[in-house]
Amino acid sequence: MPEVRLVNVSKKFGKIVAVDNVSLQVYDKEYVSLLGPSGCGKTTTLRLIAGLVDPDEGEIYIGGKLVNKVPPEDRGIGFVFQTFALFPHMNAWDNITYGPRVKGWDSEKTNNVANEMLEMVKLATRFDAYPRELSGGMLQRVALARALTAGGNLLLLDEPLGQLDAKIRLELRYELRRLVKDLGLTAVHVTHDQEEALTISDRIVVMRRGKIEQIGTPNGLYMKPKTIFVANFVGEANFMEGSVVKVEEKEIYVETRGGFMVRVFEKGFEKGEMIVLTVRPENTGLIKGEVKMKNCLFGSVESLTFLGSLIRYHIRLDNQDLVVAKVPISGSQFNINDRITVYFPPENILAYKYPEGGLRRELEIE
Amino acid sequence: MERFEKTLDLLSSKPSIRYLVYGSSIVFFFALILVPPILGIILKWDLMGQIFENPSLMSRATSAIYSSFAIAIFVATIDLIFGLPMAWFIARGKLRWLDILDTFVDIPFIIPTVALGYSLLLFWSGSGGISSLFGRGLVSPGWLLIILLHFTFSYPVVVRVMVGEILDYEQLYEEGARTSGAPPFTAARTVTLPILKQGIIASFILAFARSLSETGATLMVAGTFENGPIFINNAKNLGYEGPLIFVSFVLIAVACAIFAIIKLLGPRLRMPVRKVWPDTERVLSGRGIAGLRDGVSIWIFLVLILAPSLFVVLPAVNALTSGTFGQAVTGAGVWSVYWQSLVLSYALGAVVTVLNIIAGLPMALLIARKKAGKLPSAILDILVNVPMVVPSIALGVSIGLFWKNFAFFPELGLLIFAHLSITYPYFVRAMSAAIERVNIDLEDSARILGGRPFTVFRTIILPLTKYSLFAGAIMIFTRSVDETGATLAVVTKLKTAPVLLVSWVKGTVPATPLDIGLGCGFLVVFSFIILLTMRILIRGEHRHA
Numbered sequence: 065m066p067e068v069r070l071v072n073v074s075k076k077f078g079k080i081v082a083v084d085n086v087s088l089q090v091y092d093k094e095y096v097s098l099l100g101p102s103g104c105g106k107t108t109t110l111r112l113i114a115g116l117v118d119p120d121e122g123e124i125y126i127g128g129k130l131v132n133k134v135p136p137e138d139r140g141i142g143f144v145f146q147t148f149a150l151f152p153h154m155n156a157w158d159n160i161t162y163g164p165r166v167k168g169w170d171s172e173k174t175n176n177v178a179n180e181m182l183e184m185v186k187l188a189t190r191f192d193a194y195p196r197e198l199s200g201g202m203l204q205r206v207a208l209a210r211a212l213t214a215g216g217n218l219l220l221l222d223e224p225l226g227q228l229d230a231k232i233r234l235e236l237r238y239e240l241r242r243l244v245k246d247l248g249l250t251a252v253h254v255t256h257d258q259e260e261a262l263t264i265s266d267r268i269v270v271m272r273r274g275k276i277e278q279i280g281t282p283n284g285l286y287m288k289p290k291t292i293f294v295a296n297f298v299g300e301a302n303f304m305e306g307s308v309v310k311v312e313e314k315e316i317y318v319e320t321r322g323g324f325m326v327r328v329f330e331k332g333f334e335k336g337e338m339i340v341l342t343v344r345p346e347n348t349g350l351i352k353g354e355v356k357m358k359n360c361l362f363g364s365v366e367s368l369t370f371l372g373s374l375i376r377y378h379i380r381l382d383n384q385d386l387v388v389a390k391v392p393i394s395g396s397q398f399n400i401n402d403r404i405t406v407y408f409p410p411e412n413i414l415a416y417k418y419p420e421g422g423l424r425r426e427l428e429i430e
Numbered sequence: 431m432e433r434f435e436k437t438l439d440l441l442s443s444k445p446s447i448r449y450l451v452y453g454s455s456i457v458f459f460f461a462l463i464l465v466p467p468i469l470g471i472i473l474k475w476d477l478m479g480q481i482f483e484n485p486s487l488m489s490r491a492t493s494a495i496y497s498s499f500a501i502a503i504f505v506a507t508i509d510l511i512f513g514l515p516m517a518w519f520i521a522r523g524k525l526r527w528l529d530i531l532d533t534f535v536d537i538p539f540i541i542p543t544v545a546l547g548y549s550l551l552l553f554w555s556g557s558g559g560i561s562s563l564f565g566r567g568l569v570s571p572g573w574l575l576i577i578l579l580h581f582t583f584s585y586p587v588v589v590r591v592m593v594g595e596i597l598d599y600e601q602l603y604e605e606g607a608r609t610s611g612a613p614p615f616t617a618a619r620t621v622t623l624p625i626l627k628q629g630i631i632a633s634f635i636l637a638f639a640r641s642l643s644e645t646g647a648t649l650m651v652a653g654t655f656e657n658g659p660i661f662i663n664n665a666k667n668l669g670y671e672g673p674l675i676f677v678s679f680v681l682i683a684v685a686c687a688i689f690a691i692i693k694l695l696g697p698r699l700r701m702p703v704r705k706v707w708p709d710t711e712r713v714l715s716g717r718g719i720a721g722l723r724d725g726v727s728i729w730i731f732l733v734l735i736l737a738p739s740l741f742v743v744l745p746a747v748n749a750l751t752s753g754t755f756g757q758a759v760t761g762a763g764v765w766s767v768y769w770q771s772l773v774l775s776y777a778l779g780a781v782v783t784v785l786n787i788i789a790g791l792p793m794a795l796l797i798a799r800k801k802a803g804k805l806p807s808a809i810l811d812i813l814v815n816v817p818m819v820v821p822s823i824a825l826g827v828s829i830g831l832f833w834k835n836f837a838f839f840p841e842l843g844l845l846i847f848a849h850l851s852i853t854y855p856y857f858v859r860a861m862s863a864a865i866e867r868v869n870i871d872l873e874d875s876a877r878i879l880g881g882r883p884f885t886v887f888r889t890i891i892l893p894l895t896k897y898s899l900f901a902g903a904i905m906i907f908t909r910s911v912d913e914t915g916a917t918l919a920v921v922t923k924l925k926t927a928p929v930l931l932v933s934w935v936k937g938t939v940p941a942t943p944l945d946i947g948l949g950c951g952f953l954v955v956f957s958f959i960i961l962l963t964m965r966i967l968i969r970g971e972h973r974h975a
Contacts, residue, residue, distance in 0.1 A: 116605055136608040143609035149602040153624045154703070163610035166620070168708035214610045 067092045067218060067250040068113055073122030075108055082108040084274035085122070095244055095251045097261040100271035101297070101429045106254045107222055109271070113252060114220050115139050126218060137166075139218075142211030146223040148203045150195040156182075156206045157191040163214035181209040184243060201232040208240070212247065219244060221253040225260065237264055258298050262286065270294050292416050292426045295342045302348060302387045304341045305423060308333050315410065322383025324361050326408060330415040338418035341408075348389040349407035350377065352396060360407045363387070365398050379404055435888070442884035452801055455792035456810070463851050464813060467825055470832030471679050478679065480672025487670070491661060491677050497573065498642055498658035498681065498821070499688075505580040506637040509588040510630065516727040517592035518618075523724075532593070535731065538739045539586040542912050542957055544928035545950035547647025548935055549742035550579050552947075555651075559741060571653030579651050580644060582735050584637040591636065595629030596622075613708075613715035620703040631696040635689065635819070642685060643822045646914025646928045650935045659823040659915055666827075666919065675831065678824035689819040742954070745947025754944040758952070764941045768930060768949055772956070775927040779910040782849045786857040786906050787899070789850075794861035795887075799870075811862070818855040825851055826919025833920075841921045848916040853906040860905065864898030865891060904964045911957065927953055 068090040075083040083105045090096045098106035111117045112124060115136040124131050131139055142163075150159050160181060164174040182188045185205035195203060204224060211219060224240070225233045241264040244251045255261050261268050262282040270277040270285065270293075278290045289295035292303070306326065310317035316333050318326045318341060326341060333339055354362050363381035370393075377389045377398060387406060391397075398404060419426040441447045481488050520532050538546060553559035554569040569575050603625060607617035623630070645659040652660050658681045665674035713719065749755055758765045793814070800807040817825060826848045833839045833847065868891055876886045892899070914928040925933070931949050934941035941949070 114605075114609055116608070135613070136605070137611045137613050141609055143606070145602050145606060147602060149600075149606035151603055151606070151621055151625075158704070162607065162612070162620075165704070166607070166610065166612040166616050166706050166708060168706070210606075210610060220609075 067094070067127060068252065069123075069125040070109070070113070071123045071125070073109075073112060073119045073124060075105075075112060075117060075120050081274050083112065083119075086271075086274075086276055087122075088269055088276060088279060090250060090252055093245075093248055093250055095241060095253065095264060095266045097253045097255055097265040097268045098271060099255055099258060099261040099268050099298070100277075101256060103273075104271040105274040106256075106269075106271050110220050110222055110252060110254050113218075114141055114143055140216040141218045141220055142214040142216050144204075144207050144211045144219070144221045144224045146226050148195075148207040148227070150203060150206055150210070152195050155192050155194050156187065156198070156209075159195075159206055160191075160209045160213050162210060167215070177213055177215075178209075181213045184212075184246075185209045200228045201236065204228060204232075204236060208243070212243070212249075217249055219249045219251045221251065223254055223256070225255075225257075233260075240264065262298070268298075270297065272297075289342075289414070292340055292342070292419060292423070295414065295416075296427050297429065300345050300388060300390075302343045302345065303423065303427070304343075304385060304387075305418070306339060306341060308335050308337045308339060311335050316415070318415070320361075320383065321385060322361075322381070324383060326413065327359055327410045328413045328415050329410050330413075333415065333417075340416045340418055340423055342414045342416065343387075343408050343412055345376065345388040345390040346374075347409060347412035348387060349409065350379075350389050350391055350396070350398065351405040351407060352398060352402060353405065354403055355405040357405070357407065359410055359413075360405050361385075363404055363406055365400050365402045365404055367400065368398070377404075379406055381406065435884075438884045439882045442887075443882045448883060451792050452796050455789060455796060456802070458789045459793055459810075459814070459854075462847060463817060463854050466832040466847070467682070467817075467820075467828035467851070470828035470830070471675060471682070473835065474671070474675050474831050477672040478676045480670070481676045484673075487673055490656065491673055494656040494658050494661035495677060495680050495684070497656070499684065501573070501577055501580060501657060502638045502641040505577060505584055505641045506634050508581060509584050509637040510634060512727065512730050513585050513588035513633070514592055514630075515723050516731060517589045517596060519724045519727055520589070521593045521596035531728070531731075534736055535586050535589050537586075538582050538735060539590070540908075540958065540961060541739055541742075542928060542950075542953050543583055543644060543647040544650070544912070544914060544931045545742055545954050546583055546739055547579055547650040548931065548946060548950050549740070550575065550582060550647075550738045551651050551935070552745065553738040553741040554578060558744065560737075571651050572655045573657075575651040575653075576648055576655065576657065578734065578738070579647055580641040582739060583644070583647075584640045585731075585735055587636050587640060588633040591629060591633040592626070595626050599626060613712045614720075615715040616706060616708075616711045619701075619711070620706070624701045624703055627699070627701065628697070631692060631699075635692055638688075639685075639819045642681070643820075643915060645821075645823045645918060646932050649914075649932050659821055662823050662827060663918055674827055678827040681821045681824040682828070685819050685821060685824075686816060689815070742947060742950050745943055746951025746954075749944040749948035749951070752944055754942070754948050758945075758948055764934070764939060764945055767925065767939075768927070768952075771925050771927040771930040772952070774924065775911050776956075776960075778845060778849060778926065779907045781846060782853055782910045783903050783906045785846070785850055786854055787903065790854060790857040790861060794858050794865055795891075797858065798862040798865035814855050814858050816855075817851045818859075821915065822852050822913060823915030823919050826916030829916070830920040841924050844920040845917060845924060845926075848920045849910045849913055852913055852916055853909050856905050856909060857902045860898055860902035861895065864895040864902075868894045900964065900967065904961065907964075908957065908961065 070086055070088050073083060073086050074081065086109060098109055100106050108117065112119055115131065115134060119132065126139055151162070154162070157178065161174050161178045164177060182191055185208055187202060187205050187209065190198065190202060198206065208224070225236055228236065237260055253264065265282060267279060267281055268285055269279045272293055278285060278294045285294060285298050289298060295301045304320045306318040306320040308316050309319045311333065314331060315327055315329050316331070318328055318339060320326055320341070328341060361381045361383065363379045365377055366380045366386070367378045369376040373393055374390045375393055375397065377391065379387050379389060381387060389406065481491060516535070520528055520535070551571065554575055555567045555571055560568055569578065599622065603621050604617050607621045608614070612620065645663065648657065649660060649663060656664065658677055661677050662674045665677070757763055758768070761769055796802055797807050797811050797814070802810065829848050829851060830844060833844055872890055873886050876890050881889065912928060914932060917926050917929050931946065931953070933939045934946045934949065
């Protein structure tokens with residue numbers, strides 16, 4: 065049974081539609097991320113689940129129960145805020161034991177649970193410190209411990225790592241997932257960081273302008289993005305515009321800018337239709353020199369960036385398009401201004417109908 | 431003008447000139463604001479012995495002092511008890527008419543206190559007020575009417591401060607409490623209120639000081655009851671110098687002590703947040719209880735505050751339709767003095783406002799930017815507050831005692847100094863807070879780019895604090911126009927409008943109820959017009975800033 069279910073939920077703030085007819089399910093013990101750019105409605109969706117805002121339309125279920133009229137304190141949740149929201153007038157211990165105390169738990173049970181949580185978040189020695197005395201990473205751990213001690217099965221996290229520096233963020237990312245899985249909780253995690261979402265989630269919900277663009281596993285979203293936006297937002301992608309010149313049973317032929325022909329294993333398009341082709345940089349092959357073969361274009365290396373185990377090349381094609389390729393450092397290496405054959409394997413090319421508002425608009429993040 | 435600015439610019443570059451400006455502001459503060467009241471008491475210390483020789487007078491004096499503090503503490507407490515729920519309702523409510531309620535809450539604040547006093551006197555004691563429903567005066571002049579009056583004019587102060595605090599407060603803390611399982615009442619009690627503690631203490635102090643200081647309207651409603659300011663006024667009228675010095679001294683000393691204790695111990699006060707009563711607090715969080723609380727808050731505001739405050743409109747309107755208006759316009763009878771008093775009040779307000787700006791700005795800069803060093807600036811910061819917490823009539827007495835040693839000193843000068851002393855802390859407080867909010871990086875950038883100190887002040891600090899400057903000016907102006915206690919203490923011949931109206935109500939000058947009503951009405955209307963004009967000017971500047 066899904067732990068959380070949203071059915072046709074909408075929320076407006078004045079004229080702004082923050083959440084637009086959203087339906088989704090989060091299963092028991094699943095770790096789901098809501099991913100999207102600023103203003104896409106992911107935080108509002110989270111706050112709707114928490115009961116911190118009321119939906120204008122639709123229904124919200126937690127554990128099979130309709131909770132539209134249920135206040136936050138009765139929904140059995142824990143919530144970790146982006147800015148932690150630790151009570152400044154209480155030390156770490158008082159913050160963590162706040163939930164059990166207000167629910168009337170006896171002191172023995174409260175102390176046991178709180179001690180266990182402090183151990184889990186590795187802050188047992190700082191239980192008497194006030195928020196102003198703790199570092200960013202420690203504040204996040206206290207906030208997490210407080211949410212976990214509240215006793216619910218559902219953990220909601222609003223960009224919990226957003227305030228931390230890069231190294232701590234990386235460390236805590238794995239710890240967070242480990243804790244949630246060890247405790248058998250269901251988690252809904254809001255983030256705008258696609259790498260974070262790809263790393264920790266069982267499934268990802270990509271949102272844009274109040275709507276859900278796609279729901280899927282990290283692998284599924286990355287390898288088979290359903291829309292141009294998802295292809296662009298999750299990972300890097302090269303985009304080429306073209307028109308369909310030939311349609312066969314299991315493939316189409318597309319003429320791109322400059323008259324280059326590309327074969328794509330896709331169907332459902334008509335001859336003469338404008339489409340957009342997408343290829344991931346790591347699926348873009350590079351060969352030195354100009355080698356005549358199918359599905360290739362010629363160009364020159366414009367710039368390169370060393371990424372450790374990979375090198376990223378920016379290549380200016382002869383049709384003036386710019387493509388990005390990522391090549392392992394163990395493979396062939398190229399210099400700036402080298403002439404290059406850029407090869408797009410047909411099985412790695414995705415095709416999309418040309419967007420009504422134009423490609424540029426479709427690629428806009430916000 | 432350009433040459434003048436260039437000259438000031440060049441002068442401001444010289445450290446000696448800067449020291450002179452800041453030094454002068456410190457000397458001004460000590461020589462004209464802080465020291466004279468202290469010295470005034472010290473120089474007449476020996477006269478205090480008079481009261482020790484008169485046990486019945488001593489008993490009357492101590493009773494009056496006790497009444498002042500008891501009333502002030504009681505009023506400040508009920509202000510919090512009833513004002514906090516109202517502030518919560520206004521700040522957190524989602525109803526459209528809350529904006530109207532928010533505006534109405536300010537009405538007693540805007541009405542000059544002397545008009546407020548007369549309005550309450552008519553409403554609670556007069557035959558035409560609420561008493562008409564009961565066939566007799568419901569609340570006679572005395573301590574209860576004083577409490578109602580002080581509650582009326584200090585309640586908006588508490589509501590205004592707390593609305594601001596609640597709106598500025600980070601709601602995430604409360605959300606953290608709710609998502610941890612706390613119902614709304616528990617979240618408010620254990621998280622929100624402790625975080626707002628500083629604001630609660632500040633509003634308590636403001637309400638306490640306001641009640642302690644109030645004189646003019648209190649005289650109107652006191653009947654035969656005596657608190658500290660009334661005792662001082664009566665003693666002055668009877669020529670009892672020793673007793674009035676004694677009571678003034680005790681009021682000043684105890685007020686300062688209470689203020690210091692609250693400031694020192696207040697932040698250390700720990701609210702009970704650990705103990706929780708889940709079942710009871712869940713019931714208290716229910717919609718029914720919350721609705722009842724809001725309903726009671728609104729009822730108390732409407733019946734105990736708004737209706738009595740606006741009651742003065744009735745006699746004022748009656749006076750318009752009777753011959754009183756014609757007499758007023760032609761300056762016949764008692765009205766000849768009224769217009770002179772009104773002009774004196776507003777002219778005094780204007781002079782005091784200008785002097786405060788000239789003298790107060792350097793002091794505000796000194797405190798905000800710690801130009802005198804960290805410790806001295808902190809000390810100045812505390813000392814500047816002293817005239818604010820001291821009852822104004824006591825302050826007026828001590829100022830009068832000091833300056834009357836200089837026989838040539840005119841009464842108008844005494845009046846200006848008295849009003850300056852009372853209003854100076856308000857302006858310096860407002861401006862120093864505004865200057866502190868200006869990021870110092872902006873000033874440093876301007877200096878690095880070549881701006882001299884005066885240019886930096888003129889082009890960076892002043893534009894960014896213009897709104898606070900105007901708001902501070904309005905505050906001083908209205909405070910000065912409203913001021914009665916210190917005025918009564920220092921002058922005998924000159925009469926400001928509030929002092930004149932008090933004498934009309936007390937019957938020392940034969941004025942009819944219609945005269946008094948219309949006199950109050952004019953004061954209210956002119957104050958509204960001036961305030962509105964100044965607010966429009968401020969908004970215009972704020973938009974262009």
